[in-house]
Amino acid sequence: MASKLPRVGTTIFTRMSALAADTGAINLSQGYPDFDPPQALLDALARAVREGHNQYAPMTGLPALREQLAAQLQHHRGVRVEPDAEITVVPGATEGIFCAVMACVRPGDEVIVLDPCYDSYEPAIELAGGRAVHVPLTLPDFRVDWQRVEDAITPRTRMLMINSPHNPTGSALYREDLEQLATLAERHDLLVCSDEVYEHLVYDAREHHSVLQWPALRERAFAHFSFGKTFSVTGWKTGYCVAPPALTAELRKVHQFVAFVAVTPVQQAIAEFLAAEPDYPATLAAFYQRKRDLFNDALAASRFTLVPSAGTYFQLLDYGAIDQRPDSELCERWTREHGVASIPVSVFYQQAPELRLLRFCFAKSDATLLRAAELLCKI
Numbered sequence: 383m384a385s386k387l388p389r390v391g392t393t394i395f396t397r398m399s400a401l402a403a404d405t406g407a408i409n410l411s412q413g414y415p416d417f418d419p420p421q422a423l424l425d426a427l428a429r430a431v432r433e434g435h436n437q438y439a440p441m442t443g444l445p446a447l448r449e450q451l452a453a454q455l456q457h458h459r460g461v462r463v464e465p466d467a468e469i470t471v472v473p474g475a476t477e478g479i480f481c482a483v484m485a486c487v488r489p490g491d492e493v494i495v496l497d498p499c500y501d502s503y504e505p506a507i508e509l510a511g512g513r514a515v516h517v518p519l520t521l522p523d524f525r526v527d528w529q530r531v532e533d534a535i536t537p538r539t540r541m542l543m544i545n546s547p548h549n550p551t552g553s554a555l556y557r558e559d560l561e562q563l564a565t566l567a568e569r570h571d572l573l574v575c576s577d578e579v580y581e582h583l584v585y586d587a588r589e590h591h592s593v594l595q596w597p598a599l600r601e602r603a604f605a606h607f608s609f610g611k612t613f614s615v616t617g618w619k620t621g622y623c624v625a626p627p628a629l630t631a632e633l634r635k636v637h638q639f640v641a642f643v644a645v646t647p648v649q650q651a652i653a654e655f656l657a658a659e660p661d662y663p664a665t666l667a668a669f670y671q672r673k674r675d676l677f678n679d680a681l682a683a684s685r686f687t688l689v690p691s692a693g694t695y696f697q698l699l700d701y702g703a704i705d706q707r708p709d710s711e712l713c714e715r716w717t718r719e720h721g722v723a724s725i726p727v728s729v730f731y732q733q734a735p736e737l738r739l740l741r742f743c744f745a746k747s748d749a750t751l752l753r754a755a756e757l758l759c760k761i
């Protein structure tokens with residue numbers, strides 16, 4: 383049978399994590415913490431299972447959780463969201479994004495994505511029969527060239543995908559970016575799919591700007607969030623999507639036949655945890671900024687050049703002063719020979735420019751980060 387996704391193979395995250403496991407390298411490739419989530423959250427999950435929260439939740443998510451999420455959005459972003467009509471709990475942001483694309487993109491539609499871009503977007507667009515139109519972020523600081531985005535818009539453009547804070551580069555959109563996005567989206571009547579899974583991981587006193595905070599975007603956007611990132615439980619694969627009622631209704635039509643629901647005890651546990659500790663997400667920026675700085679300080683003596691990371695738990699290292707070979711080749715070679723696994727940045731591009739960048743995840747214990755930095759200093 384001819385593949386519907388002929389260009390898709392096993393993701394780089396799976397391949398690099400497998401190589402790290404095979405070679406015993408420190409795994410700074412895939413983006414997940416190597417430390418435990420808050421104890422109170424683990425206790426809440428154990429209690430939820432014991433107390434019988436083990437059958438299907440409502441398709442849209444547990445009401446208690448959706449109410450907590452509305453309270454969170456009010457608390458952290460100052461936006462009012464209607465929990466029944468506008469919030470859908472999903473089994474991971476990946477599923478939420480897939481459902482949003484499937485619900486809105488028709489055969490022949492174009493969707494603008496900004497390269498380097500997260501690898502799940504384009505397959506979703508293709509499965510919907512659409513075409514991803516790639517616009518590169520500017521170098522060296524990975525910002526959006528809004529004129530270039532506007533130039534890529536055609537009568538077939540249906541949706542624009544954004545991701546801030548940004549994986550893999552660690553850049554984050556500024557207020558004026560959201561203003562430009564709002565102007566463009568209104569002028570060309572576009573939908574916006576906004577991947578905000580790292581919303582709480584923004585550093586150096588910068589703020590996260592959500593599409594939900596701009597009225598012109600609010601009425602045409604899907605905003606996607608992930609508990610995996612916020613609560614250090616990537617394996618729980620649960621998140622949520624916020625969109626206006628009409629878009630939410632369409633997303634749910636797809637969601638109910640892709641996954642139908644997210645895992646019930648996980649939803650119950652997060653609802654209880656957020657009710658008890660509504661300020662927990664606000665502690666994350668300082669926590670991860672310290673880790674970023676620890677890793678970067680330990681790399682000061684290395685031959686790598688640090689690319690400033692404004693958000694996410696990723697740090698890019700430029701190896702241009704060390705070697706000129708392609709990043710995919712070096713990434714594998716250095717995992718085997720120097721014992722630290724990373725992710726090559728070129729794989730996030732349709733057409734990669736001349737880059738010498740590797741992505742390292744700093745959501746790891748201090749000891750792991752220091753040991754990895756020590757090994758990287760020897761390259």
Ligand SMILES: Cc1ncc(COP(=O)(O)O)c(C=O)c1O
Nearest residue numbers: 474475476500549579608610621
């Ligand atoms: C930019 C981005 N979007 C979405 C996801 C997926 O989130 P989830 O695990 O909730 O599906 C990730 C996970 O790494 C990510 O980095």
